[in-house]
Amino acid sequence: MIAKLAWIQFLRQGARAWLNVAVTGLTLVTLIFMTSLLNGFQLQASKNLKSTDVGGGHYRLPDFDILSPTEWEDQTFSPPPFLKNLSDTEKAEVLVLQGQLFPNRRLYPVQLRGIDLKQKLLDLPLEPLSRQENGNEYIPVIIGTRMSERSRLQKGDSAVLRWRDRLGVIDARDAKVIEVADFLNPRVDEGVVWLSLDRLRIMTRREGEVSWVTVTHNLGSDKHLEFLEPATLMSDILNLLKQDRRNAKVLWAILLFLAGTSVYNSQILNVFKRQKEIGAMMAFGMESRTIIGLYTLEGTISGFGAIFFAFIFGVPFYYWFQSVGLDISHLSASTMPVRERIFLDFHFSEMLWITLIMLSVVIFSAWRPVQKIARLEPTVALRGKGL
């Protein structure tokens, strides 16, 4: 009986009830959209980090620290056979050393990053370096767009490049920017001068040496080397994203609170207007808990209506969004390794949680005011002055 009455009451509430359903449904769609967009951002950022730098992990000396440039030259090694024998698709050898660039007579400390140009593990726009590998008039280098802006070096520009070799001898030559490339990942762009691994080895007398070897996955331990998982290598960015998620959750909670308040207010108003109705039900001998059950069930139906609305409206919307994505190319100055279109990345458990929380808010908002009224004396409820 209660279910049928609740259903009738819900259906015949009119515009007010449907407006409630629509607002709650839209909130649900928005919350899932926000969360999934952030997931998509994180997914794209991780993907870009992996494809441009991290790969499936790095083998390096335990004391190597990318944040301590003065120690880089002491932390190089010759890859052991288990790394050396990997194919070009399974490894990328990288040598990182300090250098100074003098663009327009300014001193610009740089990271000289030499990479094996035959490697196919990382996706880096370094193809032009292969074509100029044999020239000796200048050192062909590639820099990223951010580096280009900071150093004011354009494609075709030359600048003096100074470095120190293995024996501590300082040398300098002209370096020519043969390409300004879009690296997506700021970490391999800002302050980085890319050149061929072979050339950098020759320049620094470090034949066969690397700073790290990027691999596809953990190939086991080595007594001299340390394997760093992608999560460790990306921890700074991941922490930043985590913080972003925390901030997003605050926004998410505010939105949920606003939605809950709106639903609660409309329910209060709704029930306030229906106090006499509730009083009449009491007069007929309906027990308080039955009345509470009836109106709570009505609210629950409204919550499920909102979920249905969210499904009807949300699925086509998300489907459309996945076909166009969100263009975030304007974020080129950002420190995040994403500079393209991002798409939604749905996590079922998150969607389930959001839906359950939303449903709980709606049910609570339906239950609370009725629970208060149903505890009143029937005469007070009948006068409509209980709340």
Added chain:
Amino acid sequence: MDETVIRIENVVKTYPVGIEVFKALRGVSLEVKKGAFMSIVGPSGSGKTTLLNLIGGLDTPTEGSIFFYDKKLSHMTRKEMSAYRRDNIGFIFQSYNLLPVYTVYENVLFPLLVMGKREGDVRKSVEDMVARVGLAECANKRPNQLSGGQCQRVAIARALVKRPPIALADEPTANLDAENSRQILELMTELNREMKTVFILSTHDERVSKFVTREVKLEDGMISQDNLMDGLK
């Protein structure tokens, strides 16, 4: 000799009004026999509605006792009081208090559903009652599509469909014109005769006097007169 359905003994009802205490009833005693068709008359604030609410179990007396047959209402728990109202009382409110989202048929059906009856078992009774109050054509209409007189008929049908021992009507003609008032009162009289339901009407409408068989006058929360009347011949 008809048995006593309601016995009221020295009932006092007070309400706090700010820091003052308002005495709505000051020691009312009354007996109502089976099949009675009576009115409680008096000016506004004399305690008519309060007395009806106490008889109907919507409120409890501050002092004194009310008995339904041998059961003392003030000894009942909230749940028992709900059951008392559900099984024994039919309310007809001045402002009808129809459930706006339900149709006429559903409004009349509602008290039976509260009693735990299945719609299929009582459909005929509900339809008969709706027809009895002359609203068969309006069974699928909702209250906002009805006139005041029609709403009051629905309220009567809803109160009586469960054939309660007592029907309490609070100012049943207050919002009606003369013709509708007459029709409603005639209808109540007929139903009282057919069902032997006790009708207690609170009113200050003098036209009601010629329909009832007993008239109790309340003044300042006390019974000032208790007259037997001729009723509708």
